[in-house]
Amino acid sequence: MSQKFFYHRRTLAARLTKLITQVAVGSAAASGVFLTAPRRTGKSTFAREDLRPALEEAGAIVLYADLWKDPTTEPGAVIVETVREAIGRDEKLMSRLAIAPGLEAVSVGRLKFNVNKIGIGKEIGLTKAFEALSDEVKKLIVLIIDETQQAITTDEGVAALFALKAARDELNSSKHYGLRIVCIGSNQNKLAMLRNSSDEAFFGAPMVQLPLLDKDFVDWYCKWLDLPNNLDPSDVFQLFQESGYRPEIISAAADGIRLDPTDDPKAILVRFAELVRAQVAALNANLKMVIHSLTPIQSAVIRVMGAKGESFAPYESSTMELYAKATESTGVAPSEPIIEVEDVQLALMALLEKKLVWKTSRGVYTIEEQIVVDMLRDDGLLESLA
Structure with missing residues (x-):
């Protein structure tokens, strides 16, 4: 997709990249970094389109696990599969693992390694897998986990988090090249459960509240909106605030204008405002209906x-x-x-x-x-x- 269809927050990405990769004296970032923002306000898009590229430009190998991509999949399994996929892309690394002590994986003419051997309770645990990956790429590894709070809803997910803690502690030693865990979530209270207690995997990790999309986003949005008549960014920003800073709501309103165009600029703004407010009201009405039932x-x-x-x-x-x-x-x-x-x-x-x-x-x-x-x-x- 063309870059013009993504609003980039490169300054924010650069600031977070420095926090994640350059651990200073007195910083707890090596324990993990927690990023939170309300649901549907663009945090996942930011993670994929800005933070990940910024980390890669800084020289890190970035893995990305979305625990909400498939709600039917066990969260711990999603984390493990992310590690397997990273290793599966490197034939040299798989060859190294194939001849690891205690593993037999020899076929005619070549070595084979089944990535299913990697996992919690498997022949190769997450720590060993990350060690091998770190020593092969010789770079800092950053694992971004989107909607991390889902991991603590299951025993396997909790086990995966503690396995990541062990891998983090090992890779952040002088023997390897470092591992950072970036945990993203839409509910600060839920995320806090992973870091507020000494018996949690990421105790003491810093929590960062991501700033909401601002007037600059709305200016960019209106520039590329491509409606029959332009909307005033100031008017749209007010509606954007009313929508809870959720881009999807104003985008749906724009689609409504496209389906029912008018040549009157004032009528477009009035109709746009009606569509935005109708969606907000409908969302709240549906939720109220559930509560009152x-x-x-x-x-x-x-x-x-x-x-x-x-x-x-x-x-x-x-x-x-x-x-x-x-x-x-x-x-x-x-x-x-x-x-x-x-x-x-x-x-x-x-x-x-x-x-x-x-x-x-x-x-x-x-x-x-x-x-x-x-x-x-x-x-x-x-x-x-x-």
Whole structure:
């Protein structure tokens, strides 16, 4: 695709590249770097189109694993497959691994190596695989993991993160050429679970809030928009802010104009604004519909979860009392049976299926997106539940 169809943030990419590759005294970047921004605001495009090229220009070998590319695939398997693909592209490296002690892979006339031997609990673990890759390329390796928080939703994903920690510690020793792990996510609270505790794989790694796309992006966007009449970037920027800084929403509005063109410049702006606001309203309306369709106990659980935030503990006695309080406020008679732990478990399962709630492999629950908490608060449903 032509470069004009991507808005590049090269200054930001250069600054992050320096943070990732040039570890200074007092920096924790060697432990990993965490980048976060709200969903659908361009962080993955930035990672692929700006950060990755900048890291490569700085001399690093860059691997990229998107844990949301296929939601049906185990997150740990995605990480392992990314390493396998990197090694599979290098015949010399595969030959080296094929003759590694304890591995037999000889065929007529040549050596063969099956990359499936690489993995957690396999003949070649991730540390050995990264060691071989590092020693072969003799360059810093950077692994970018998009939507990293998904890794802690499964035991295999957690195991992969700890395997990466071991590989990182080994490759950052003086024997090799270095390994940096860049973790990207759309929910800062979820990402923080990977770095806030001393028993997590990336304890102490720095968290960087990516800046949202700004007026410069909108100026560039309007320049290449190719509508019958030009839109004023100042007007579009205001609408872009209303859309939550999500490029997809204003792009869909532009498509709506193309399907229903008009020669009146003022009419184009009015119609564009209507389309943007209609999409935002539709997104919120769909989410509200899901929230208002919850059963009383499901509603009580998500409301208490939203009110308690990071301190939410689903089965503590004080939390159980709050469920009862929240249920009564929905109009359910106090004479209803007392809420039991099994009721909460079933409610949490239902909320997970509706994608309103997210759960780690350790049983920690949090609300999927901040917008859900904001809606509950705006409707007065979190009052007196903290």
